[in-house]
Amino acid sequence: MMSRKNPKTHEIVLRCGTIVTMNQERPVLKNMDIHVQEGIIISIQPSRSCPAQYPDLVEFIDAEEALVIPGLVNAHTHVAMTLFRGLADDLPLRQWLFEKIFPAEAEHLSPETVYWGALLGCIEMIASGTTCFSDGYFFQGQTMLAAHKAGIRALIGQGVIDFPAPGVSDPKKNLEIGEQFIEKWLNFSDLLTPSLFCHSPVTCSEDTLTGALDICRSHRVPLQIHLSETQDEISTIVQQKGRRPVEYLDQLGLLSEDLIAAHVVHLDEREMAILRDRGVKVVHVPESNMKLASGVSRPAEMIRMGIPVGIGTDGPASNNDLDLLMEMDTAAKLSKVYTGDPTSLKAWAVLRMATIGGAAVLGLAEQIGSIEEGKRADMVVLDLQQPHLQPMYDPVSTVVYSASGGDVRDVIIDGKVIMKNREFVSLDTQEAAWHVRRIAENIHP
């Protein structure tokens, strides 16, 4: 609907590109034109052959010295945490969370700060090639507005936790506020889906967990959760519930295709089989797990077992960036050194996690995640003229092992050109940065 307001977005032709489609049948295409109408990819044809039906309304993007990839899907983040980027590094997760982040959130989160933090994060994601993200946080109506302002696609979960939280002073009302959030935003935009985000099996009671799932199911939206992130979580749940977190959630009936579980680091073989059997979707979050020394997840094994696996950056306070191109590189390398097998998670597999895999985790694989006729046009153009991208023997190797966020030249989301030649078409990026700096002046490490 947004796109109709701007005649330029009506019809787009990407010219002469090398396309990493992530379509299984035709993975890489060379010298092709991609024709976009009303937000949809209507044709992919040998270059210069496609007819422009409305020539004066067509926007041409020259992709001759460029590489076109599907828009990346950041399947786990807390985007407004740009506010706390670099506030507290080099600390264990428990100390980082309970002594630094929770107190900073309690003191400094407000609808205003979340809006600017989320908008800055959306700008950062778009500028580094992400066109869709999955988020969990508080004051999430503000993240909705920020994502809408930026023009990015998202699944936005209202945080649910059994402690007093920003905007939810009485934890008894966490589910009520969550359900109001879903109802309010469910029909706001085709690009944005509301959901709930349960903080963890440790910080949410059985009733909270099952109540959150019921609410999500009744509105046909996914439930998100942090699961088996640290050894500490495993020990606590084993002590409290007499079983490991995956088994505990299974007993509660929480494990199903409706659940998106992030991290999933500490998992035995039996738990992995349970996740697979229940259809749970998993998000691999390698850099945050490394930085907080939480452990190393095993995405290659999970993929081999048939579990849908996406990839996420986590929030910028534990990474400290939202750059999926760099996250892919780390994911591939970490899997290799951790398993001792350099073939364990190849470039193709990791790019799949960041595109069609992430789309499947979010329940959007029919609409996005690959460049195919009939899909929504979420596409990223990488500038191949950078010295570190020369030469290019294999486009997928170039994307995963050599490119980083700064190489993204143009970004198209739902058929709308959001960034062109590294400039945002209709967004004042310095405004968000200015507000976040102003807010940060009052936050002290």
Next chain:
Amino acid sequence: MMSRKNPKTHEIVLRCGTIVTMNQERPVLKNMDIHVQEGIIISIQPSRSCPAQYPDLVEFIDAEEALVIPGLVNAHTHVAMTLFRGLADDLPLRQWLFEKIFPAEAEHLSPETVYWGALLGCIEMIASGTTCFSDGYFFQGQTMLAAHKAGIRALIGQGVIDFPAPGVSDPKKNLEIGEQFIEKWLNFSDLLTPSLFCHSPVTCSEDTLTGALDICRSHRVPLQIHLSETQDEISTIVQQKGRRPVEYLDQLGLLSEDLIAAHVVHLDEREMAILRDRGVKVVHVPESNMKLASGVSRPAEMIRMGIPVGIGTDGPASNNDLDLLMEMDTAAKLSKVYTGDPTSLKAWAVLRMATIGGAAVLGLAEQIGSIEEGKRADMVVLDLQQPHLQPMYDPVSTVVYSASGGDVRDVIIDGKVIMKNREFVSLDTQEAAWHVRRIAENIHP
């Protein structure tokens, strides 16, 4: 000497910068001017107070919205291997090396290809904040010329291996050719030092190793070597020599302050103590070790023991980039998850490895590695306006965990402005890229 030809390089003032000096007494300075004359930092004073002695020759660089750090030191690479970037990924080291890289080198390396590959690598390094590198390869006179053309500082080692190698068809002559290389280039430039690079304890005989050390010592230059990189190397040396590689080299008399050992992954406590006692310098190469599944080195322990440790990217065929800003991020995170201790290698420690630590490894700590009065002016200006660098609570966290090569705005080497506003001042970067692409057209995976 080069700088005198260009009046613009005579005197530079960096204005109003936040400076991460890496000087132990005054680590971070705010709102200061750095005054450079004849390649030397002559003063660091509160902003706008420094006198310009020759106003019409002074070049001002506004660093108000920027962060100034010492030029980064890439202490281990094979820079001309840009030629083979992405040619062979997701393979074990032995297969990668013997089935892919060695054959490609035998077929495609020539003085011409090494020159263009090395020049592209120098451009990539400068554009991502590296001002000094340590290299080992073949046809290294060409790498000398490329580094000189780019204006970068380097320690350049002629490869020594007991197999026929590019430019060294008869391995019996490897030391003779190596010595000729050192003699030819020893007085070529103040920025460039020739050395030898022994490929490994497996691929060089005892006579080759000790002969190389003798040659380096007689010319007072360091000897470089790959050491204890893979479990395979350890097994081979144990089988052939009856002891582990460090003990074997110690017995040969190779271990001393004259030796720079790269990788050093597989090391027991006793070997670590031997390295420390002998004064050997070590280069940590985390991303290559991850990508080839070689293993995880323990830089934090080595630093704690008093071993000088730098950081390197390795060649672009096993990384696949030369970006030290990203390498630092990976080094910190890998150490945390591998040791299970998020405090094990903090941001400061890893930035030290990439600056003053790397300078010490190369024997250049008196001249470079920190921003201090009296030192040579190797400095990098990061653009703080990027969305992913907002806000900045701690400049060192910003550098290590959030910045990447694309954030480098200006680069000064030996008092000469090499890159300004991401444009190279006097180098045609597209020429090198064009030549490498042309060469790569004949190289097939």
